[in-house]
Amino acid sequence: MKRIYLDHAATTAVDREVVQTMMPYFTETYGNASSLHSFGRDARNALDAGRQTVADALGAQANEIIFTSGGTESDNLALKGVGKGHIITSSIEHPAILNTCRYLEGHGREVTYVPVDSDGMVDPGDVESAITDDTALISVMHANNEIGTIQPVSEIGSIAKDHGILFHTDAVQSFGKTEIDVRKMNIDLLSVSSHKIYGPKGVGALYIRKGVKIKPLMHGGGHEMGMRASTENISGIVGFAKAVSLAVERFESDTRHLTGLRDMLIAGVMDSIDDVTLNGHPTERLPNNANLRFAFVEGESLLMHLDMKGIAVSTGSACSSASLNPSHVLLALGIAPEDIHGSIRFTLGRGNTESEIGYVLEVLPEIVGKLRAMSPLAAG
Amino acid sequence: MDYSEKVLDHFANPRNVGEISDADGVGTVGNPTCGDMTTVYIRVKDGRITDIKFKTFGCAAAIATASMTTELALGKTLDEALAMSRNDVADALDGLPPVKMHCSNLAADALHAAIEEYLAKS
Ligand SMILES: Cc1ncc(COP(=O)(O)O)c(C=O)c1O
Ligand code: FES
Numbered sequence: 001m002k003r004i005y006l007d008h009a010a011t012t013a014v015d016r017e018v019v020q021t022m023m024p025y026f027t028e029t030y031g032n033a034s035s036l037h038s039f040g041r042d043a044r045n046a047l048d049a050g051r052q053t054v055a056d057a058l059g060a061q062a063n064e065i066i067f068t069s070g071g072t073e074s075d076n077l078a079l080k081g082v083g084k085g086h087i088i089t090s091s092i093e094h095p096a097i098l099n100t101c102r103y104l105e106g107h108g109r110e111v112t113y114v115p116v117d118s119d120g121m122v123d124p125g126d127v128e129s130a131i132t133d134d135t136a137l138i139s140v141m142h143a144n145n146e147i148g149t150i151q152p153v154s155e156i157g158s159i160a161k162d163h164g165i166l167f168h169t170d171a172v173q174s175f176g177k178t179e180i181d182v183r184k185m186n187i188d189l190l191s192v193s194s195h196k197i198y199g200p201k202g203v204g205a206l207y208i209r210k211g212v213k214i215k216p217l218m219h220g221g222g223h224e225m226g227m228r229a230s231t232e233n234i235s236g237i238v239g240f241a242k243a244v245s246l247a248v249e250r251f252e253s254d255t256r257h258l259t260g261l262r263d264m265l266i267a268g269v270m271d272s273i274d275d276v277t278l279n280g281h282p283t284e285r286l287p288n289n290a291n292l293r294f295a296f297v298e299g300e301s302l303l304m305h306l307d308m309k310g311i312a313v314s315t316g317s318a319c320s321s322a323s324l325n326p327s328h329v330l331l332a333l334g335i336a337p338e339d340i341h342g343s344i345r346f347t348l349g350r351g352n353t354e355s356e357i358g359y360v361l362e363v364l365p366e367i368v369g370k371l372r373a374m375s376p377l378a379a380g
Numbered sequence: 381m382d383y384s385e386k387v388l389d390h391f392a393n394p395r396n397v398g399e400i401s402d403a404d405g406v407g408t409v410g411n412p413t414c415g416d417m418t419t420v421y422i423r424v425k426d427g428r429i430t431d432i433k434f435k436t437f438g439c440a441a442a443i444a445t446a447s448m449t450t451e452l453a454l455g456k457t458l459d460e461a462l463a464m465s466r467n468d469v470a471d472a473l474d475g476l477p478p479v480k481m482h483c484s485n486l487a488a489d490a491l492h493a494a495i496e497e498y499l500a501k502s
Contacts, residue, residue: 296437297437298415298416298437298438298439298442300439300440301391301438301439301440301442301443304383304388304391304440305392308388308392326415336413337412337413337414337415338412338413338415341412341415373397374394374397374398374434374435374436374443375435375436375437376408376417376418376419376435376436376437377412377417377437
């Protein structure tokens with residue numbers, strides 16, 4: 001059976017060009033970047049080049065980029081690294097932020113979770129009114145991983161700047177899919193991850209604006225300017241950097257391609273199936289995200305039927321009597337729990353085609369029809 | 381999470397889906413807010429379940445257990461059907477993932493509710 005992967009917000013396949021670029025760094029250029037001999041220098045050169053590539057893509061300087069093990073570590077480093085003071089964040093952050101905030105609350109730190117509107121948008125005014133004398137950090141994600149809503153980070157950045165507060169944004173989902181310029185957007189700290197942009201897993205970076213004081217999580221050797229001890233993952237970093245340059249190179253064609261497929265999917269579903277709602281913002285959303293809510297059916301059974309047809313999607317929810325609770329993001333939008341259960345996230349990628357979306361549109365109405373026919377909630 | 385072949389089969393091809401108009405007993409359990417709800421309809425003749433149908437809003441395990449429950453209950457006496465437990469249903473499906481055990485409550489409870497409604501009426 002042909003399989004169709006529509007879960008690119010979860011992770012992506014590593015681009016073949018990225019794999020090719022990485023290969024020599026396992027077996028030939030395998031030195032430790034801290035070593036003084038030629039093996040070490042070769043590794044150091046690759047590391048420096050990778051750092052420059054990531055910096056350029058963000059409008060930053062190379063010495064402002066710290067390589068980490070991924071988005072989660074970058075988020076932890078930013079939030080824990082600030083050390084003290086009140087934190088303002090949003091109610092729809094990724095668990096890498098939310099659970100770090102809960103941990104910090106457990107250690108006596110105060111955290112304010114600003115709400116979002118029904119499209120998943122943070123109101124910068126709410127952020128500003130949450131500021132207290134003790135506020136040290138504002139952390140609001142750039143684009144949401146479930147619904148794709150893109151936040152007004154520039155506005156929040158200037159509010160933070162006006163009040164002399166640090167601003168962190170989790171750009172794991174937006175990096176490579178929207179324009180980012182840390183200077184123009186007044187961003188002090190920014191998290192990115194390689195495996196969401198066709199790079200290898202287990203690599204990411206935190207941008208730390210020059211002059212911002214962050215305490216490291218890892219103590220050991222002086223790697224990464226003392227910010228992250230441990231021998232650098234050169235092959236991973238080289239792969240990440242290659243993925244970044246491909247994303248920059250293909251930015252316009254990717255955006256056009258993804259937006260086209262996304263809109264084809266949304267319009268096609270709306271045309272062929274009744275009682276479907278788009279979750280998230282209608283226009284301020286990632287080009288590859290279509291999060292759709294199908295009334296009267298439950299998401300997991302929809303997902304399983306699609307899986308049986310070879311189509312891979314995700315659902316943010318399962319019944320609340322199980323350990324899995326309804327998505328905190330969809331709850332924050334004010335959607336009724338019974339409606340949340342029927343939500344499915346399709347996230348498209350560079351390799352998807354119109355004929356794949358066509359196939360989804362072909363099988364989906366029948367699946368939804370079948371589930372609705374057995375649903376006690378559907379009329380008739 | 382791995383579902384057994386039998387769960388997948390009953391999920392993809394559920395038996396006895398639907399409603400029975402003027403059923404002898406109807407039982408509904410669950411709550412759409414929690415993400416699951418099952419209704420079981422039965423027809424009873426001479427103390428036996430002669431027809432049974434269900435409707436479910438829920439996950440794959442909820443659908444599969446409802447389907448299996450109706451299959452097991454069909455033809456049973458009311459006492460036999462009342463004695464059916466959720467474990468019987470889960471066993472007949474070659475087991476359920478641990479987080480999904482609660483899903484099998486739904487169908488067994490809905491069946492029992494339908495029988496009780498019938499007994500209360502008759
Ligand atoms: C918004 C967001 N932040 C953080 C992460 C965590 O990134 P990683 O898997 O690289 O740790 C993810 C990925 O699931 C994400 O979508
Ligand atoms: S009915 Fe709750 S997860 Fe199956």
